[in-house]
Amino acid sequence: MEWLTPVKPGFGGFDEPYERANVVFVGVPLDITSSYRSGYRFGPARIREASANLETYLMAAGLDVFERLNISDLGDLEVTPTDLKATGERILRTVQKIKGDEKMPVLLGGEHTLTYFAAQAFDDVFVVQLDAHRDLRDEYLGDKICHATVMRRVLDFLPPERLVQVGVRSCSKEEAEFAREAKILAYSSEQVIDDASRIIAEVRKLVGKARVYLTIDLDVLDPAFAPGVATPEPGGPSTVEISRLVRELGKLNICAFDVVELVPPHDDGTAAFAAAKIIYELLAAIASSSK
Numbered sequence: 001m002e003w004l005t006p007v008k009p010g011f012g013g014f015d016e017p018y019e020r021a022n023v024v025f026v027g028v029p030l031d032i033t034s035s036y037r038s039g040y041r042f043g044p045a046r047i048r049e050a051s052a053n054l055e056t057y058l059m060a061a062g063l064d065v066f067e068r069l070n071i072s073d074l075g076d077l078e079v080t081p082t083d084l085k086a087t088g089e090r091i092l093r094t095v096q097k098i099k100g101d102e103k104m105p106v107l108l109g110g111e112h113t114l115t116y117f118a119a120q121a122f123d124d125v126f127v128v129q130l131d132a133h134r135d136l137r138d139e140y141l142g143d144k145i146c147h148a149t150v151m152r153r154v155l156d157f158l159p160p161e162r163l164v165q166v167g168v169r170s171c172s173k174e175e176a177e178f179a180r181e182a183k184i185l186a187y188s189s190e191q192v193i194d195d196a197s198r199i200i201a202e203v204r205k206l207v208g209k210a211r212v213y214l215t216i217d218l219d220v221l222d223p224a225f226a227p228g229v230a231t232p233e234p235g236g237p238s239t240v241e242i243s244r245l246v247r248e249l250g251k252l253n254i255c256a257f258d259v260v261e262l263v264p265p266h267d268d269g270t271a272a273f274a275a276a277k278i279i280y281e282l283l284a285a286i287a288s289s290s291k
């Protein structure tokens, strides 16, 4: 995959060879369709930097992520700034290759648009989306494929009953009507804060043993906990509340996940560290359920 540029050290500061890995990180510095804040291209680097400055032993899980998982980092995917299609093709082919080698792909964004390309690598999958926004517009500013339409485009290949939206607190009237008609299962940020155990129980029952692609838009967090995102949306859960949720979601049959929408020029490091911490919590949950 000649479109990948190695980055050393990789996520967590470790460099397992690809051949031995069961979890494989790829940075996707996609920064093309922003309508407000941009600078997503610096996201993967800042998440890696934060990850190297956090403990890899997770107290809640009682395990060291790097002892339990072989984690490799293939570096950053080449983004062609004027060609979303070509870039998207690289994202899909990269995810297909990692999946084909029976490893779990983890994508560090970059803008949320990358999920549309990455999720296409999986059939019979549920997509669980942690996000303040529904991202269900059919088009935005004349664009069919962008950060504001990404989940609508995912529904071009995913049946609507296989999408679950968690933490949503903002959408247009058009999106609300579409979601109602398509009967998309969604939980608000207040439900995440007040009744996370019900969400977990219902999602677990819905997906069973099926494969889950988890997409984490960092703006699901309240801007107090993740100021450096592209479109901050007040009224969200805390890092603790999302960590609790992720520890449980990580016990599902996760086949891949992404963490997107960090915009480092607007971040003081808070969102980057939250991203790295949430990834560690998720990896610890995945490790503890795959023993």
Ligand SMILES: [Mn+2]
Pocket: 112, 131, 133, 135, 147, 217, 261
């Ligand atoms: Mn989003």
